[in-house]
Amino acid sequence: MTGKGARGVNVVLPGKGEEVAIPGFGATYKLHAGDTGGEVAIVEHPFAVGFISAPHKHAGEDEHSFVLEGEIGFRSDDSEVVLGPGSYITKPRGQMHAMWNAGDVPGRIIEIITPGGFEDYFRQLGELLVDGKKPEPTAGSLHDTDEFTALATRFGLTYGEPDWLDDVINRYGLRRPTH
DSSP states (O other): OOTTTTTSSOOOTOOSEEEEEETTTOEEEEEEEEEEEEEEEEEEEETTTTTBOEEESSSSSSEEEEEEEEEEEEETEEEEEOEEETTEEEETTTSEEEEEOOOOOOOEEEEHHHHOOTHHHHHHHHHHHHHTTTTSSSSSSSSGGGHHHHHHTTTTEEEEOOOOOOOHHHTTTOOOOOO
């Protein structure tokens, strides 16, 4: 086993890994980019019932998701699918996408990020959302704050409100994304 930054065997036991609290959608680090020379990072995400991620696109990485538990919906540009345990999907960079819990029980996925490095976004977003530090939105959304805009820009993210968002929210009874 090796420490951060070294290349070699990495072991993370079930239920272990650094956890980041993000409402409705946390992150548990399984493999950091520093452990792979920047090639890949792996993060586990739980999905609360009624959660949908804010639609966004990545400039520099692809995301490959593996559903562990529950029914998880994925929308990437014009493609939409709901997948159960054991299913894989790739969300290519440059496509506006969102993920949601499409069922009535909590869900969980493994997210493989290539190349690695983007996983640090979740830690910084969690820090931004910590009680007492959460910036006040100027127009009703966290996306409208200077702090959030700077964070998204630093990680090459573009957030948006695609025309399909309200339809997905209504069909699955989801809460509108706040981050």
